[in-house]
Amino acid sequence: MGRRLRVRGPRAVPVTLAACGGILALQLLQHGHGTSGWVERLGAVYATLPWWQALLRTPLSLFLPDPSLPVWGLALQVVVVFGIAETTVGRRRTLGVALLATLAGTGFARYSLWAGPHWPLGLPAHDLLVRDTGPSAAVVALGVYVALRYRAWWTVGAIVLAMVVEVVSLPNLAGYEHLAGVAVILALFTRGPLRAAP
Template identity: 85%
Template sequence: MNRLFAEWAAVLGDVRRRLRARGLRALPVTLTACAGILALQLLQHSRGTSGWVERLGGVYADLPWWQALLRTPLSVFLPDPSLPMWGLILQVVVVFGIAETTVGPRRTLGVALLATLAGTGFARYSLWAGPHWPFGLPAHDLLVRDTGPSAAVVALGVYVALRYRAGWTVATIVLAMVVEVVSLPNLAGYEHLAGVALILALFTHEPALLRRRGRAAPGG
């Protein structure tokens, strides 16, 4: 436990310094995400706009890929109507805020979108494979609206921990996700693991990708 606190002391120290230096200007993605969640929650419960919200941001495992891709950016911030909205906003404020002040807004948004796409890809695999194949789930567990920031939140927590070499934190998050899936197999839990697996794979190749981009840049 002491190791866990020590790992996050460095992270929170950087967060405090950058917030002190720039204030709310350090959190454009986080603030926009919170405003988006609030707005979409209101719109999806309004009679005249709920259909538009569904058509623009509702992602399902049986949607054509092109439709799922077009809806993914909005789906990240479209809350599940059955979940408490304030809990989602609190997750976004804390995790997106930490990520944005430590790894920057571009990486924060990129990791969030990639993790969400990984979850969407898993849902499609599971629907195709069926419950008798590894990681397959029954169709009635998959044909539900697959939206919200939870997969992005988990992946961002892992990514920030990796960047700070916080191995105990990474292990704790991954173990929590595995326990969730083993104790109660569900689409959300598997999607969280899919997002984490993608981020772990990308992080191992990130130095090589950055070196390649540096060589390709003019004067690099």
């Protein structure tokens, strides 16, 4: 990984740079006068949206940060985790895992809305009215996937344990979506589609 970065420089991580640039640009646009509405209509995903609309918005929603969170911390996470993933498993696999994890989270939000608070993993309706965007589920899933590919079992266990502790101590949509993304990647890796070298 280090050698590739030294030889090719920024050209070694185009997806990572594009993702980071997209996050920063969308952060500016969603706080800009006259552009926030467009960002909301094109990238904001909610559990109450029709499926087709949520799917159309998913690619952009992956890079649309939560306006209430510090964007620099999020951008740093993306640079580190996406960068490691892109230089180790390749850009296509990085994007594929990131989108799979995001879609898994979107699917979970709909299940949780349908199930309600009285069924396993269900949440109250008011907890599901928040905007469901950002790369956090993708970051967690990519971390798990790279650790699986390089047999870093302790790292996989630590990430999964941290996600479980998060949802047990403070049940919330983001925490459940992180677990959903990790569960999908674990399942696909165990069954083989993601096990093969990219």
